[in-house]
Amino acid sequence: MLEASPLDEGWTLRHEGEPLPASVPGCVHTDLLAAGVVPDPFVGTGEDEVAWVGRREWTYERELPAALSGHEQTDLVFDGLDTVAEITVDGRPLGRVRNMHRSYRFDVTGLEGPLAVRFISAYAEAEAVRGTVGDRPAAYAEPYQYLRKMACSFGWDWGPTLVTAGIWRPVRLERWSTARLARVRPLVSVEQGFGVVELRVDVERTRVEAALTVEARVGGLRARAEVSGSTATVRIEVPDARLWWPRGYGEQPLYEVELTLLHGGAPLDVWRRRVGFRTVGLDTSADAHGTGFTLVVNGERLFARGVNWIPDDVFPSRVTRERYRARLEQAAGAGVDLVRVWGGGLYESEDFYDACDELGLLVWQDFPFACAAYPEEQPLRGEVEAEARENVVRLMPHPSLVLWNGNNENLWGFRDWGWEERLAGDSWGEGYYLGVLPRVVAELDPTRPYTPGSPWSGSWEHHPNDPAHGTHHSWEVWNRRDYTEYLREVPRFVAEFGWQAPPAHATLRRALPGEELAPDSPGMLHHQKAEDGNGKLARGLARRFAVPEGDFDRWHYLTQVTQARAVAAGVEHWRSHWPVCAGTIVWQLNDCWPVTSWAAIDGDGREKPLYHELRRLYADRLLTLRARDHGLVLAAVNQSREPWTGAVSLRRMSVEGAVIEAAELELAVGARAVGELPVPPGLEPAGAKEFLVADAPGSPRPGGGAAGEGLRALHFPAADRDIPYPRPRFEVSLVPGGVTVTAGTLVRDLLLQADRLGPTARADRGLVTLLPGERVTIGVRGWETPDAAAARAALYCQEPAR
Known part of the structure; x- marks a missing residue:
């Protein structure tokens, strides 16, 4: 039987010739931080003081233990190396690696002695590749497009530049004989009421002549198949399989699947995963409004209530199973049913997807390409295909995974950001997004849809970010306009939009100890990475509020209010246009350090007001007052499985609290539908001194009661600075x-x-x-x-x- 022994103890890191204790999994920055060699880069301007770390070479060392008797082969397995490294045993080269997103296996049978992993600077590797393939444009000056590494470790408009290196995922020895399971690919489907698990198996052998079988088990059901050469296929049908549903649509039953490789009845290796039975599709058919983009799960068409996910720490080895679970429970608690794993980050660990499976959170998975022209020449091309093949198979068992996406904003960048002229015919990634990646997904994981990018209109016949076709990123509003401009368009699917606000006060106090806080104080500016971010915040506030000079606490509060209102303006508008608009994915759920950003949960895990606003915006039922061409309407968005009926009260009120006029309307909205009721004449507020309140059953009434028990919509026709x-x-x-x-x-x-x-x-x-x-x-x-x-x-x- 294959035996696995973790190699997570006994590592040292060489720093200026001296060994320091090293944690594996981990990275150079966290080891130096633990040893007191560098300051905390999250505190003050500590980021600048550790910039040198990413430009050095580093070596991790430990003893490779002697092989145990009784096994024919011993493999050294790294689940993740960040990023460019040479591995040796007793000075003998085992191999050179250059991809953070892959695992590696080396035959070390008969070897023992000093094991060394020498990491080359990611900057040095990137510059070497640039020298080979030529220059490529990107949204940022750092060279992240020249190697297969988490792009945001080079900094982003919400993240620090902390270019990591290290053994960032587990490492172990695997000892085995005769054969082992090299790859198991589960194709999970639903066919005529049966749940079907078809396991495509590849084995690696030391004995070519050995007769092998595989046995699969799902619950009490079993099936066997012989291994022909190095492959086998075994299929199990599960009668009356319970369907896995996204949260809010049903339950999330998971089935244990076990596959055993056998030789003469004796087990050699075992593979275990959980699967869920469900169907998933993506409707991109043309209609009177353009080209749709609607997720369909188990035949149910969904309005996706989404958030974008970035790595939860710039040092991803620090993100534990418990931390994943806590963050994703926060997402579910806000009414989220879809999490997009953004393309400047990672294929996350199994812990992330396990939590999504259990919580009913759909996962949209980007391949790791973002905001840059990526060369398609070697050595990158082979690495891209290898990492895609490995990760598609690794993540296939998870029912939460419903969509593969080729990249973030690169098709848009080619068309709009001046890349086409600068490239002058050089490769830039199109061959990955429209060639390599869809081919890999179609071959290995035909149970899930693939889309070439976000945004993407479906073909080059339309602008890549055309709101009428496919996915749309709405960034003109934050960058240049008032958030009421969201109301001008009804995109088919809004995959990115958002508004900034600073983190919680306690988070700022921890990150900027002793600083007299001001919007432009040194620490605040250092923890604001967006281009003209403070200027955009100031202009956004000025459109709405009279902001007192020198009052940081008031500025902090009002920026939080503006963030929540801006996102609400978009979500309420777009949800009210279902099914034309079929989803919103707010940028962003989380932060990787303490920073002013678009996140709903700050870098210390504290929930901003936006988070709580998402709970209202993403609830199954939402009441909103909308201005249409024919006048003000009350829109009732019902994403629940039951019809929504009852009386809704409308009150036109003065800001002094007097009810000027009132009416009651009868609401009748079908399941998974949107209904609109015209606001009767005389109820629309006239000027800045009035506003309109709509309360659904269970909401507070004049003269008392507890706010927040039911559903309420408010309409103030004027900016706050003009309201008395x-x-x-x-x-x-x-x-x-x-x-x-x-x-x-x-x-x-x-x-x-x-x-x-x-x-x-x-x-x-x-x-x-x-x-x-x-x-x-x-x-x-x-x-x-x-x-x-x-x-x-x-x-x-x-x-x-x-």
Whole structure:
């Protein structure tokens, strides 16, 4: 039987000729940090002080243990090496590697002695490849397009430049005899009520003549097949298989699959995975609106409620199974049902996809290409195909994985970013996205759809980012316009859009100790990586608010409000246009360090107001007031499986709290549908002193009640700076597990910044608007010493313009 022995202990890292303790899995930066050689690059401007690390060579060393008797072959297996390395045993070369996204296996039978992994600087390798293949344009000046490495380790508009090296995934010895399982490819399908698992098996042999069989088991069902040469196929049909569904559509049953390689009845190797039975398709058919892009799971057409995922740490070896689970539970808790693994990052670990399988989170997986022209010559071309083949097979068992995507923004970049002229006919990646990658997916994983890129309109007949065709990235709004400009278009699928805000106050205090915080203080500027990011934040605020000079706390609060409102403007608009628009993927869920960014969850794992707003925006039922060509309408978005019926109250109100006019409408919306009701004449607010409130059953009523129990939509026709808000009055009281706020006036965008109560404190809701007489209870966990005065000091809301 194959025996695997981890080699995670006893490693050292050579630093200036001296050995330092090394952690495997890990990387040079984390080892130097643990040894006290470098400062924390996440704190202050520490990033700059460790820039030299990525430009050095580094060597990891340990003893390779002597082979044990009883096995014919011993393999040294690296699940991941970052990125360019030479491996030797007792000075004898085993091989040279150059791809972070692959695993490696070396025959070390009979070898023992010093094992060394010498990492060459990623910069040196990139420059060498550039010298061979020629220059290629990219969105950033760093040379990430010349090697197969996590692109964002070279920095991004939300990430630090920390170019890593190291043994970043587990390493082990595998000892075996006769044969082993080299590859198992599970094709999982649903056929006429049966769940079908067809296992395509490749074996590696030491004995060509040995008669081998494979036995598969799913639950109590078993099947066998003989190995012919080095391959076998075994198929099991599971009657009455329970379907795996995305969250909100059904349950997520998972089936254990076990495949055993046998010789004369004796087991040689075992492969185990979990699978789920479901069908998945992508409808890209043409219609009266253009070219669609709709995911279809088990025959159910979905509006995808998505978030973009970046590596959760710039040092990915630090992301544990528990951390993946916590972050993805946060996503599910916000109503998310799709996570896009973005192309400047990684094929994530099994822990990520296992959690998505269990939580019902659909996974859109980018191949790791982003924002650059990638050469198609060797040595890159062979590496690209090898990594694609390995990772497609590795991730195939996961039912959560529903889409392969060829790249992020490279087809768009070729057309719009001046690449075509600069390239002058040189290769740039099109052969990967329209050739190599779809061929690999079609050959190895025909159960899932593939799309060449995001954005992509389906063919070169349309602009790659045409909102009427395929996927669309909406960045003109953040970069140049007011967020109300989202309302001008109804893309078929919005795969990226977003708005920035700083992280939580406690996160800033940890990352910038001792700094007097200001939008343009040194640390704040260092932790703002977007081009003119602060300028865009300032212009976004100026369109809406009168921002007091020199008041950082107010600036911090208002930028958080603006981020939540901007994303809400887009999601409410696009969801109200289902099924023409079939999904939104907010940029972005998470951060890889403490930074001002588009994330809903900051680099310390704290939830911004945007996170809580997503819970409302991505709920099965959403109420929103929309301006249409024929006037104001109430749109009821019903993504639940049941019809939505009942009375909805509308109130035209003054900002002083008086009800000017009211009406009640009857709502009747089918399952997975959107309904619209015209707002009756006389209810549209007139000018900045009025607003409109729509409440669905269970929502608060005038004269009392708790806010947030039902569904509410608000429509303010003017920018906040023009609204004569009353001076907010509210009472604060402590209750078990939280704080209750009772409004004496209109209190708009009330926010408890729980982290100001203590670094571990978390609130269970974000922004809430109270009408006079209403109250809300905000749950707080992790608050060690509850105090009403402290709670009041941590509460923020809209105030009259100064």
